[in-house]
Amino acid sequence: MSKFDPRSKLIFVIAVSSLGVFIKDLYLLSSVTVIGIAAAQFMSADLLKAVRKLKSLFVMILVVAFLQSIFIHEGRILLEIIDIPLITSAGLEKGIEFLLRMTVIITTATIITTSTSREMIQGLVQLKVPYEIAFLVSLGIRFLPMLTEEMKDSFTALRLRGVVFKNLSLKKKIRVFTYLFLPIIAGTIKKAEKIALSMETKGFRTKSHRTSYLILKYSGADYFLIAFSIILLLIFICANYKLN
Amino acid sequence: MSTIAYINVEKMSFSYQKSQFSLNDIDLELYKNEITALVGDNGSGKTTLGKILTGILKPCKGNIFINGENISKLDLGEIGKKVGYLFQNPEKQIFATSVYEDVSFPLEINGIEPNEIKDRTDSILAALEIDHLKDKYPFNLSHGEKQRVALAGIMIHKAEYLILDEPTTALDSERKELLGSMLKNLNAQGTGILIISHDEKFISKYCSRVIRMKKEGGIINE
Numbered sequence: 001m002s003k004f005d006p007r008s009k010l011i012f013v014i015a016v017s018s019l020g021v022f023i024k025d026l027y028l029l030s031s032v033t034v035i036g037i038a039a040a041q042f043m044s045a046d047l048l049k050a051v052r053k054l055k056s057l058f059v060m061i062l063v064v065a066f067l068q069s070i071f072i073h074e075g076r077i078l079l080e081i082i083d084i085p086l087i088t089s090a091g092l093e094k095g096i097e098f099l100l101r102m103t104v105i106i107t108t109a110t111i112i113t114t115s116t117s118r119e120m121i122q123g124l125v126q127l128k129v130p131y132e133i134a135f136l137v138s139l140g141i142r143f144l145p146m147l148t149e150e151m152k153d154s155f156t157a158l159r160l161r162g163v164v165f166k167n168l169s170l171k172k173k174i175r176v177f178t179y180l181f182l183p184i185i186a187g188t189i190k191k192a193e194k195i196a197l198s199m200e201t202k203g204f205r206t207k208s209h210r211t212s213y214l215i216l217k218y219s220g221a222d223y224f225l226i227a228f229s230i231i232l233l234l235i236f237i238c239a240n241y242k243l244n
Numbered sequence: 245m246s247t248i249a250y251i252n253v254e255k256m257s258f259s260y261q262k263s264q265f266s267l268n269d270i271d272l273e274l275y276k277n278e279i280t281a282l283v284g285d286n287g288s289g290k291t292t293l294g295k296i297l298t299g300i301l302k303p304c305k306g307n308i309f310i311n312g313e314n315i316s317k318l319d320l321g322e323i324g325k326k327v328g329y330l331f332q333n334p335e336k337q338i339f340a341t342s343v344y345e346d347v348s349f350p351l352e353i354n355g356i357e358p359n360e361i362k363d364r365t366d367s368i369l370a371a372l373e374i375d376h377l378k379d380k381y382p383f384n385l386s387h388g389e390k391q392r393v394a395l396a397g398i399m400i401h402k403a404e405y406l407i408l409d410e411p412t413t414a415l416d417s418e419r420k421e422l423l424g425s426m427l428k429n430l431n432a433q434g435t436g437i438l439i440i441s442h443d444e445k446f447i448s449k450y451c452s453r454v455i456r457m458k459k460e461g462g463i464i465n466e
Contacts, residue, residue, distance in 0.1 A: 156300055156320065157337045160329055161350045162401045164321030172353055179339040179349065186335065186383050 004043060006115040006123030008222035008229075012039065013108045015229040019236050020104030025243045026093055028236060029100045035232070036104045045110040061102045065095035117142060122214050131210055139195070147188060154183045249273035250405050250436050251297055251327070256306030258296055267293060270306070270463055272455070276404060276436035279427060281447040284457030290440045291332065293457065294407050297438070298329040311404070328398030330391070330408040335383065337394040343369070343385075344378040347396045368396045373422065387414035405436040412443045424450040 016039070019032045040047055068091060075090030112120065117138040124134035159165060163176055218226075251274040259266035267289050274280060274297075282290050295301040297308060299315045308315045310326050331337055340346035348365040356364075369375040372392045377385065382393050391414065398406065406427075412420050420443075427437055427450060441447055447454060456464045 153336055154339075157331065158339060159320035160298060160300070160324035161337070161339075161397055162321055162325040163350055163353055164319050166319065167321075168353065176353060182339055182341065182383075183336060186338075190335075 004225055005216050005218055005222040006112075006119045007127055007216065008218065008225040009043065009111050009115060010120075010123060010127075011226050012229045013111050015233045016108045017105050019233065020101050020108070023236060023240050024097075025240055026097055026100075028239055028243065029097060029104075032236060033100045033104050033107075036107045040107045040111050043111050043114050045107075045114050047107060047110060061099060065099045068095040068098055118214065119216070122212060122216055125212070126216055132205065143188075143191075146191065147184070150184050150187050151180070154180050154187075157183075248275075250276045250311055252309040253297070254307045254309070256296065256303045256308060258292065258301065258303045258305075265289065265292075267296075268460075268462060272463060274405070274436060274438060276434055277431070278453050279431050279437045279439065279451045280453045280455060281451035282438055282440045282455050282457065283442065283444075283447065285459060288457035288459055290457050291409055293463075294329065294409055294438070294440050297407060298327050299323045300329070324398070324403075325401040326403055327405045327407060328395075328401070328403035330395055330398055330406070330411055332409045332413070334387070334390040334394035337397055338382045338390060341381055342378065343374060343380050343382050343393050343396075346382050346393060347400055350397070351400060364400060368399055372396050372399075372426065388416070388419050391415070399430075403435070405438070406430070407438045407440070409440045410442070411439060412441060412446050420446055 016032060016036050020029070020036070023029045023032060037047070070086055070091060072088060072091035072094050075088045075093070077085045077088055078092060079085075079087040115123070121131075121134045121138045124137065125131050158176065158179060165173065165176065168176065251272075253270055253272040256270045256272075257266065257268050265287070270293070282293065284290050292301060296303055299308075299318065299320050302316075310318070310323065315323055338346055340349055344365060347368060348361050351361045351364065366375065369378055372395060374389060374392050374396065377389060377393070382390060385393065391411065395408075395411075408427075411423060415423060424446060427439075431437055439447065439451060458464060
């Protein structure tokens, strides 16, 4: 089921994540979240892997959602301590709203990962995005995990230099973190230089017109997905407009 | 051979999550009065073992003791003060914009007195013959010079044991001689050394003991 054209997937992801950002009504947002998760599941996106990878982000989202529910003092009081309203119905609603928005964006983004980077570049090129920019986007996505690894390695190497991080004052901790930037930036620049050099040696953009062995073609399912995305977008925008 | 091992590995096993490779039931004793070589084919787990000995990788089973202390209870920073680890790529261990600052900043972070920081940094830079580079930007140095800067960085805490991963790869024969005699001196002063290397000539000249890693994940003491 993952063999949709990357362009139709991209259109679906843009439509659903845009709804996730703009819709204000909680019930509509819940429906969009369900559609996003169902579509990701249908297109064989590895949701569990995404959840594992984004675990730290999810914790942050939950914290923000919890803070929103605490600091918005509107609506019915649900929890109070010594006459101080701690959680109100409006606050809880805002917290859930934030959680749903982030879930929509994260789950639909996993749909993109069901296409290979080559397919995605070709999809962008056939959508008339200049090849250089399409290639840069794909390269950037692949660079992120490398950057995370680089950060982990540098932090380990820094601690092995005899820095017991947990014993340091906040001022010294901040200073130690400034030392991490140099190897990470230097490493990243060197990697970028190497990639640029290997691209040059492989003749990247030596000819103005680039032909491609891989040519993407829309199937019936793709037309259905694009039409579904547009109809979904229109229905939810109208419903949101009417409810507000 | 001294009777008390500085690093003691007891029935240690390790495997990577997504790999067939594993180290099985390794028992190993490393002494401070020896320069030991860890040799073996590519992929036999030399670097992995080196990283386990310094707490970078955690074993699945068994225990590792440094000077009698179980390393599972020690922070990486505390291990780093006892056992210095030189990475294959020295750039991973360079953090500051001048050689002097790079070598000295861990002392400053640890609250050592400025006079002592200066004395210790100057003496280590002189011992490694990089004192003339102290104001230079470390990332612009040659690989061999970067390696010596990284070595100075791990030796600044007067670590009692050094683990060097492929320290001779980028050195010319003259620099190898310099490194070899420096390691001999350090060892004579009581610092134990484990060299992970393929450089048979260097090993036969400077190492008193050789440990060979087997492909199937064990070791042979020679």
